[in-house]
Each structure stands twice: as structure tokens, then as C-alpha cells.
Amino acid sequence: MARKVLVLGEVRDGSLRNVSFEAVAAGKTASEGGEVVGVLIGDAVSTLASGMIHYGADRVVIVEDEKLKQYTPDGFSQALMAVIDSESPDALIFGHTALGKDLAPKIAAKLESGLISDVTSLEEAGGNLVFTRPIYSGKAFEKKIVTDGLLFATIRPNNIAPLEKDESRSGDVASVAAEIKDLRTIIKEVVRKASEGVDLSEAKVIIAGGRGVKSEEGFEPLKELASVLNGAVGASRGACDADYCDYSLQIGQTGKVVTPDLYIACGISGAIQHLAGMSNSKVIVAINKDPEANIFKVADYGIVGDLFEVVPLLTEEFKKLKVNA
Amino acid sequence: MNIYVLMKRTFDTEEKITISGGKINEDGAEFIINPYDEYAIEEAIQVRDANGGEVTVVSVGTEEAEKQLRTALAMGADKAVLINTEDDIEDGDQFTTAKILSEFLKDKDADLIIAGNVAIDGGSGQVGPRVAEILGISYVTTITKLDINGSSATVVRDVEGDSEVIETSLPLLVTAQQGLNEPRYPSLPGIMKAKKKPLDELELDDLDLDEDDVEAKTKTIEIYMPPKKEAGKVLEGELEDQVKELVKLLHTEAKVV
Numbered sequence: 163m164a165r166k167v168l169v170l171g172e173v174r175d176g177s178l179r180n181v182s183f184e185a186v187a188a189g190k191t192a193s194e195g196g197e198v199v200g201v202l203i204g205d206a207v208s209t210l211a212s213g214m215i216h217y218g219a220d221r222v223v224i225v226e227d228e229k230l231k232q233y234t235p236d237g238f239s240q241a242l243m244a245v246i247d248s249e250s251p252d253a254l255i256f257g258h259t260a261l262g263k264d265l266a267p268k269i270a271a272k273l274e275s276g277l278i279s280d281v282t283s284l285e286e287a288g289g290n291l292v293f294t295r296p297i298y299s300g301k302a303f304e305k306k307i308v309t310d311g312l313l314f315a316t317i318r319p320n321n322i323a324p325l326e327k328d329e330s331r332s333g334d335v336a337s338v339a340a341e342i343k344d345l346r347t348i349i350k351e352v353v354r355k356a357s358e359g360v361d362l363s364e365a366k367v368i369i370a371g372g373r374g375v376k377s378e379e380g381f382e383p384l385k386e387l388a389s390v391l392n393g394a395v396g397a398s399r400g401a402c403d404a405d406y407c408d409y410s411l412q413i414g415q416t417g418k419v420v421t422p423d424l425y426i427a428c429g430i431s432g433a434i435q436h437l438a439g440m441s442n443s444k445v446i447v448a449i450n451k452d453p454e455a456n457i458f459k460v461a462d463y464g465i466v467g468d469l470f471e472v473v474p475l476l477t478e479e480f481k482k483l484k485v486n487a
Numbered sequence: 488m489n490i491y492v493l494m495k496r497t498f499d500t501e502e503k504i505t506i507s508g509g510k511i512n513e514d515g516a517e518f519i520i521n522p523y524d525e526y527a528i529e530e531a532i533q534v535r536d537a538n539g540g541e542v543t544v545v546s547v548g549t550e551e552a553e554k555q556l557r558t559a560l561a562m563g564a565d566k567a568v569l570i571n572t573e574d575d576i577e578d579g580d581q582f583t584t585a586k587i588l589s590e591f592l593k594d595k596d597a598d599l600i601i602a603g604n605v606a607i608d609g610g611s612g613q614v615g616p617r618v619a620e621i622l623g624i625s626y627v628t629t630i631t632k633l634d635i636n637g638s639s640a641t642v643v644r645d646v647e648g649d650s651e652v653i654e655t656s657l658p659l660l661v662t663a664q665q666g667l668n669e670p671r672y673p674s675l676p677g678i679m680k681a682k683k684k685p686l687d688e689l690e691l692d693d694l695d696l697d698e699d700d701v702e703a704k705t706k707t708i709e710i711y712m713p714p715k716k717e718a719g720k721v722l723e724g725e726l727e728d729q730v731k732e733l734v735k736l737l738h739t740e741a742k743v744v
């Protein structure tokens with residue numbers, strides 16, 4: 163069944179987040195030959211529309227208003243409802259990001275629709291669009307379908323591959339007017355802690371440190387390894403609670419959910435709440451001095467040893483590999 | 488202040504999980520208060536102690552949730568309400584739960600509703616914002632700090648590691664993120680007192696709801712365990728050799744670098 167799918171693009175620091183392109187790819191699958199319409203909401207987002215089209219959107223609808231400079235549930239839902247009213251879509255796809263998690267349930271409640279959250283894959287099977295998502299902190303998976311009304315899903319970043327970028331694609335970009343008013347939550351201040359550089363939830367390589375890193379300085383060798391591999395540094399709750407690093411680096415149920423190609427866990431025991439945030443990673447390496455540590459149960463490769471010896475050696479070895487490549 | 492806490496009884500995901508007959512096996516499993524709802528209960532108690540008022544904890548589920556509701560009372564909540572759906576509905580989803588909770592809450596004049604940001608079993612994080620929207624009140628999710636001053640509130644929201652300082656007013660729904668507080672353990676006198684605190688039980692009928700009104704919009708067609716990972720390769724030998732081998736494996740076998 164050909165469908166019209168609205169895909170919400172997400173802007174961060176003036177560019178589209180990768181998850182927006184992944185959402186377009188998911189939208190393409192959901193559309194079954196119908197139409198994928200990108201939606202951009204903000205104060206100045208029109209220049210980003212072509213990005214969504216290059217990655218597969220057929221056209222883009224924009225809502226611009228200075229009151230939409232920052233995300234608020236009231237502002238963004240008013241903008242999005244205006245688009246939904248004018249487009250009457252069959253399906254909606256957002257990223258399962260802080261924004262998507264906050265906004266999607268509100269829209270679903272307005273539309274009295276179902277919503278399948280944190281989807282890691284979707285496919286057409288037996289006449290249904292089937293969504294797969296992790297449950298029980300990632301220990302199991304479920305396949306879900308929508309039985310009534312609009313198809314609505316949020317997708318977990320870094321799980322659905324974006325389509326090939328094609329800069330020759332073009333499409334219509336149109337504005338929809340929306341009255342943005344009566345915002346009930348006002349953002350007074352944003353304290354940015356998330357480190358500059360690679361966005362953890364989109365990084366291909368993550369070097370994560372736990373309580374075993376022992377101090378703030380203890381993170382230095384991890385940072386060096388990360389820079390050699392063009393990766394990002396992450397952390398367990400244990401390391402954040404001990405003040406070795408900032409909470410913005412936390413990976414897990416309460417922190418970021420990541421799915422890199424390579425995850426190197428250094429001095430992390432592997433508590434379920436940590437695993438919930440990284441167990442879907444393609445390849446997991448554990449470095450821990452305790453051979454019984456739980457992290458080895460999910461690791462593809464493990465080294466039992468002192469991370470302060472292992473990590474610098476690894477950095478040297480990867481440097482050699484790079485030189486030879 | 489009239490404060491409500493939304494509490495889910497969840498499977499303790501730290502325990503081993505198995506599937507039988509296409510369902511998560513609940514026999515002998517440990518059930519707990521969803522950890523994020525513990526933060527919600529603690530916060531509600533602190534807000535009440537600072538501002539006066541009453542804390543009511545409400546859960547949609549089966550009779551078995553009484554145990555977790557009693558624990559909430561023992562922590563210091565004043566009242567508990569179980570909306571027992573056992574005889575009425577078999578399948579439900581977040582639409583179902585949010586609709587039932589909102590129907591219960593709509594005439595309660597709540598000043599503040601606190602939920603968890605996510606349930607560790609179902610994991611959608613939908614119920615809080617859905618309930619707020621149905622009730623027509625504003626919400627802030629994943630909060631790490633809450634200050635109430637008369638009818639206004641200042642909230643710190645965790646946004647993927649950044650913090651937003653948000654000003655808003657009551658009535659308000661917030662969802663608790665880890666870091667909001669340290670939930671207390673029920674004290675012995677608390678446990679004794681909890682036995683005498685009211686724990687009401689309602690059914691859909693009492694809320695003037697039919698099964699049809701809350702019929703799920705989505706359906707689970709399969710539950711499965713991820714393919715068992717082959718036991719990982721723990722390397723052996725001299726440390727230098729292990730590191731060399733690891734790099735080789737990542738390059739040639741796993742092909743991730």
C-alpha cells in the first residue's frame with residue numbers, strides 16, 4: 163500500500179543530525195512507493211531542506227517562526243499539527259532522540275494514535291509494516307504492528323542505514339503557516355556540556371571508560387585512543403558519579419543509547435543499565451582486570467588486564483596500522 | 488498541593504529473562520517498582536514535605552501491583568490507587584494505559600503529576616507526555632531538578648547530557664530522570680504505617696470506560712531473544728601479543744577499523 167510518510171528532520175547546531183537521514187530511509191520503506199515528505203521546524207531551517215531531499219525525501223515542508231528557535235513541546239506540536247492538517251499523512255517517523263521522545267507521545271495523544279518507540283528496524287511482511295524494537299533493557303526484542311490508525315514510529319539512531327546521498331535529486335520545498343502561541347514551558351538557559359566534536363549517538367567508534375579509569379586524568383589515554391580511531395569518548399554511570407567525567411558522556415539506560423561499529427569498554431563492569439545503552443554495538447571489546455566481569459559476556463573480544471597498560475599499547479598498534487594503510 | 492505519582496510495577500531486568508510460549512516468562516521472576524518511578528515517588532514526598540499536601544500513587548495493572556503500591560506507601564506516600572484491568576482487558580499498549588490514567592486523573596485537580604521517564608521493561612517513555620496531553624497540561628520530561636514556588640516551577644531537564652533550565656507553571660507533569668534524588672528505603676515504622684493507609688481499587692467501570700474506549704492501537708506479534716552471541720574471544724598470552732592480535736582481528740576479521 164503506497165503511503166504518504168512525514169519524516170521529521172532534526173537540526174542541531176545548524177545542521178541536520180544523521181538520524182534525520184536514517185528516518186528518511188525508514189520513511190522510504192514505510193512509504194512502499196508512495197511519498198516521503200521531510201518536515202523541518204525551526205527559526206531558520208529552509209537551507210537544510212535540500213539535505214533531506216539528497217538523502218531520499220521527495221519534497222520538504224517547512225515551518226519557520228522565531229518562537230521555534232528552541233524546541234518546546236507546545237511550539238513544535240503546534241507547528242507539526244499544522245503540517246499534519248495540511249498533508250494528511252498515513253505515517254509519521256521521528257528519531258528516538260531527546261526531541262523525538264518528548265514530542266512523539268504528545269502528537270500521538272493528539273491524534274489518538276498508536277506509537278511504536280525506539281525502533282531498530284522495519285520491514286514489510288505479510289501485508290503489514292512490522293517494527294522491531296528492544297524491550298526489557300535490551301535483553302529481548304519484540305515485533306509490533308499498528309492495528310488501528312496512522313503508522314507512527316520513532317527510530318533509534320545508528321541502526322537503520324541512510325540511503326546513498328544523491329546531490330542531483332531535487333524536490334519541492336514549501337512553507338506551511340502555523341500560529342505559534344501560548345508556550346507554557348520557557349527555556350531560560352541551556353547549559354551545554356555535551357562535548358564538541360563527534361556526537362556520541364552517531365559515532366562509529368566509541369572508547370568508553372568506567373570506574374576502573376580511576377580519575378579524570380585516567381581518561382587521557384582513552385581520549386588518545388579515540389582520536390587515533392576518529393572516535394568519541396563515552397563513560398559508564400560509575401565514572402560520571404565519581405566525577406571522572408561529565409554526565410553528558412554517560413552511556414546506558416539513563417544516558418545515551420549508542421550503536422557504533424566498535425565499542426571498547428575500559429574498566430566497565432557491564433551492569434544491565436549500561437548494557438541497555440550499548441549492547442547493540444556491532445563489535446564490542448572489553449578491557450577489564452577482572453576475568454569474571456559481566457562485560458565479557460557481551461564482548462566479542464576481551465583482554466583481561468590493566469587498562470592503563472592495554473590502552474596505550476592499543477593506541478600504538480592502531481597508529482602503526484594507520485601508517486601501513 | 489495535590490500530587491499524583493504514576494507508578495508501574497516492572498520486571499526486574501537485572502534478573503535473567505527467558506521466553507516461553509512466545510511470552511516473557513514471569514514465573515518466579517522478581518518484580519519491582521520501576522526504578523525511575525522510585526525517583527518520582529521520592530520527589531513527590533519531598534515536594535509535599537516542603538509545601539504541604541498529599542501524595543497519591545496510582546498504578547494500572549493487576550492485583551499483584553498492590554505489593555509495589557504498599558512499598559510506595561511505606562516510603563511515605565499518603566494514598567494508593569490500583570486500577571485493576573485484569574478482568575476487563577487482555578491486550579493493551581501505551582494508548583490504553585495513558586487513556587485509563589487520564590480518565591482517572593481528569594477530575595482530581597492535580598497540581599503536580601510525576602511519572603518515570605521510561606519503564607525499564609516496555610521502554611517507550613510514552614505514558615507521561617501522553618497523559619499530560621490528554622489532561623491538557625504542560626510537561627517536562629527527563630528532569631533532574633524541580634523547584635516549586637507557589638504556582639510556578641523551575642525545572643532542570645536533561646537533554647542528552649546538556650541541561651535546560653525551564654520555567655513553567657502548575658498544573659504540571661514531569662518525568663523523573665536518574666539524578667533527580669536518592670530514593671529512600673521504607674523504614675520499619677513506615678512499613679507499619681503503610682498497612683493502615685488507604686489503597687483503593689478501581690475497575691474500568693468505575694471510570695466509565697468501556698474496553699472499546701481503550702483498545703490498543705498496536706499489537707505485539709512476536710517476542711524473541713537476540714541471537715545468542717557466540718562466547719567472545721578472550722585473548723591470551725603476553726599482553727603485547729594480545730594487543731597485536733586484537734588489532735589484527737578488528738582489522739581483518741571484524742573489519743571495523
Ligand SMILES: Cc1cc2nc3c(=O)[nH]c(=O)nc-3n(C[C@H](O)[C@H](O)[C@H](O)COP(=O)(O)OP(=O)(O)OC[C@H]3O[C@@H](n4cnc5c(N)ncnc54)[C@H](O)[C@@H]3O)c2cc1C
Pocket residue numbers: 371372373374375397398399400401412413414415416417428429430431432433434435436439449450451452455467468469470522523665
Ligand atoms: C535506575 C538506574 C539507572 C542506571 N543507568 C545507568 C546508565 O545509564 N549507564 C550506566 O553505565 N550505569 C547506569 N546505572 C548504574 C549501573 O547499575 C552501575 O552501577 C554502573 O554502570 C557501574 O559503573 P562501572 O562499570 O564503571 O563501575 P563498576 O561496576 O565499579 O566497575 C568497574 C570495573 O572496572 C574494573 N577495573 C578496575 N580497575 C581496572 C583497571 N586498572 N583496568 C581494567 N579494569 C579495571 C573492575 O574490575 C570493574 O569491573 C544505573 C543504575 C540505576 C539504578
Ligand SMILES: Cc1cc2nc3c(=O)[nH]c(=O)nc-3n(C[C@H](O)[C@H](O)[C@H](O)COP(=O)(O)OP(=O)(O)OC[C@H]3O[C@@H](n4cnc5c(N)ncnc54)[C@H](O)[C@@H]3O)c2cc1C
Pocket residue numbers: 493494495496521523524527545546547548572576577578579580581582583584585588601602603604605606607608609610611612613614615707
Ligand atoms: C490492560 C493492559 C494490557 C496490556 N497488555 C499488554 C500486552 O499484551 N503486551 C504488552 O507487551 N504490554 C501490555 N501492556 C503494557 C503496555 O503495553 C505498556 O507496558 C504500558 O502501557 C506502559 O508502557 P511502557 O512500558 O512503554 O512505559 P513507559 O511509557 O516507558 O513508562 C513511563 C512512565 O509512565 C508511567 N507508567 C507506565 N505504565 C504505567 C502503569 N501501568 N501504571 C501507572 N503508571 C505507568 C510510569 O511513571 C513510567 O515510569 C498492557 C497494559 C495494560 C494496561
